Amino acid sequence: MEPSFLSPEPCAAWARHEFFCSEETVTTAQTHCRQCGTCCRKGGPALHRDDLELIRQGHFSHHQLMTLRRGEPAFSPVDGRLEPTRRELVKINGHGREWVCLFFQPKTARCAIYAHRPLECRLLKCWAPEALLAVVEQDTITRRDLLNPNDPVLELIALHDQQCPAEAVAEAVADWRQKPDESRHRAALVDLVRRDLAVRHHALTEFGLPPAVEFFVFGRPLFKLLGGYGVTTSEAAGTVELRWPGE
Numbered sequence: 001m002e003p004s005f006l007s008p009e010p011c012a013a014w015a016r017h018e019f020f021c022s023e024e025t026v027t028t029a030q031t032h033c034r035q036c037g038t039c040c041r042k043g044g045p046a047l048h049r050d051d052l053e054l055i056r057q058g059h060f061s062h063h064q065l066m067t068l069r070r071g072e073p074a075f076s077p078v079d080g081r082l083e084p085t086r087r088e089l090v091k092i093n094g095h096g097r098e099w100v101c102l103f104f105q106p107k108t109a110r111c112a113i114y115a116h117r118p119l120e121c122r123l124l125k126c127w128a129p130e131a132l133l134a135v136v137e138q139d140t141i142t143r144r145d146l147l148n149p150n151d152p153v154l155e156l157i158a159l160h161d162q163q164c165p166a167e168a169v170a171e172a173v174a175d176w177r178q179k180p181d182e183s184r185h186r187a188a189l190v191d192l193v194r195r196d197l198a199v200r201h202h203a204l205t206e207f208g209l210p211p212a213v214e215f216f217v218f219g220r221p222l223f224k225l226l227g228g229y230g231v232t233t234s235e236a237a238g239t240v241e242l243r244w245p246g247e
């Protein structure tokens with residue numbers, strides 16, 4: 001089933017989001033954007049209420065977005081380290097498996113939607129980050145801001161959040177890290193990964209969710225989140241295996 005999105009044309013995106021250029025590339029004398037593309041290569045922006053109009057106008061849509069569920073590990077530009085997100089965020093997706101913003105054009109180092117770029121991109125000045133830091137996690141939007149209130153996909157989202165909440169992953173990883181020899185901790189994580197995959201499979205095969213919007217509807221698969229904690233996941237013959245580095 002096609003979700004009934006609020007945008008004019010339905011279907012027609014921090015494990016690592018560093019907004020700023022590395023110290024080597026920012027000089028104290030810098031006063032303008034040199035269009036080096038460093039910020040865009042490090043990830044697309046999280047979206048705010050100010051950006052809803054851009055979506056309504058069709059400058060980008062759900063298949064170009066991804067969700068970071070509350071509790072997912074993400075790079076905090078405020079604290080400068082990987083930590084669980086305090087709230088759900090929707091952001092511009094990345095290219096393939098990379099975090100490079102979907103709209104970044106590597107050959108020209110230009111933004112494909114520059115005239116209609118989201119709020120965080122408009123505020124970002126790597127030589128003067130205060131304006132951007134002031135809005136981080138302020139007035140951001142969630143999936144529900146981009147779906148009709150009666151859309152049945154909301155039931156799938158609720159089921160997914162209930163079956164495998166992102167916060168539970170962080171807790172299960174911490175338990176397993178403390179006591180790596182206790183198989184129940186590994187088993188708890190495997191269970192979460194399997195539940196995540198089961199809801200996604202149901203949504204794609206029985207509900208008919210378009211694959212292009214999977215990351216918007218459910219965020220990244222849990223096995224990908226585990227990679228951010230250093231845990232390797234493999235699946236063979238219906239069995240999920242998790243390993244710490246060196247195991």
Ligand code: SF4
Pocket residue numbers: 039040043044045092101102103104105110111112113114117118121
């Ligand atoms: S939307 Fe444009 S300006 Fe913003 S991160 Fe992507 S490519 Fe860069």
